[in-house]
Amino acid sequence: MPISEGDSVTISYVGRLEDGTVFDTSDEELAREAGVDEEYPERSFKPLEVKLGSDRVIEGLAEELVGMEVGEEKTITIPPEKAYGPHTEDRVAEYDRADFDEMIGDRELAEGFEVETEDGLPGEVVDFDAGSVTVDFNHELAGETLTFEIEVLAVE
Structure with missing residues (x-):
C-alpha cells in the first residue's frame, strides 16, 4: 500500500x-x-x-x-x-564581546564555538575580535x- x-x-x-x-x-x-x-x-x-x-x-x-x-x-x-x-544574513547576529564573554563564563571562545539562545536556537561563532562576536544561527x-x-x- x-x-x-x-x-x-x-x-x-x-x-x-x-x-x-x-x-x-x-x-x-x-x-x-x-x-x-x-x-x-x-x-x-x-x-x-x-x-x-x-x-x-x-x-x-x-x-x-x-x-x-x-x-x-x-x-x-x-x-x-x-x-x-537558504543561508540568510538576517540569521547572523553580532554581539558585544564583553557581554558575550560574560554569558559564556569560563569557556574559551573560538571559531566554531556553539551557543544556544534562551529559545533553544543553536548558533555557531563564525568570527570574533576584541570588540564583537559574530554568531551564525542558520542551520549548518x-x-x-x-x-x-x-x-x-x-x-x-
Whole structure:
C-alpha cells in the first residue's frame, strides 16, 4: 500500500552534499568510513522512523516518501527551499564581546564555538575580535542542495 500523509515510515538512507560528501546516514559502517560517527559520537546510526506530517523530516523528503511502498528505493535531490532553507544574513547576529564573554563564563571562545539562545536556537561563532562576536544561527545545511538515497523498510 502506498505511503500517505499521517503514516509512520521507517527508512534507511544516505544523505550527501552536491560534492558527494556524506553528511548523514543510517548505515553505521558508512558513517565510520565517512567520519560522520566522529562528528556525532553519541549517535546511534540506524534506520529513521518518522510520522509524515509531523514536521520531523524536511519537506522535500516527506514529499518524496508519499506514494512509495515498502521495499522501494529512490535517489532524490532536494533544493535548499525544501530542505533547510537558504543561508540568510538576517540569521547572523553580532554581539558585544564583553557581554558575550560574560554569558559564556569560563569557556574559551573560538571559531566554531556553539551557543544556544534562551529559545533553544543553536548558533555557531563564525568570527570574533576584541570588540564583537559574530554568531551564525542558520542551520549548518542551509543553502545546500541535498541528495538522499532512500529505501522504505516499513510503513504503519
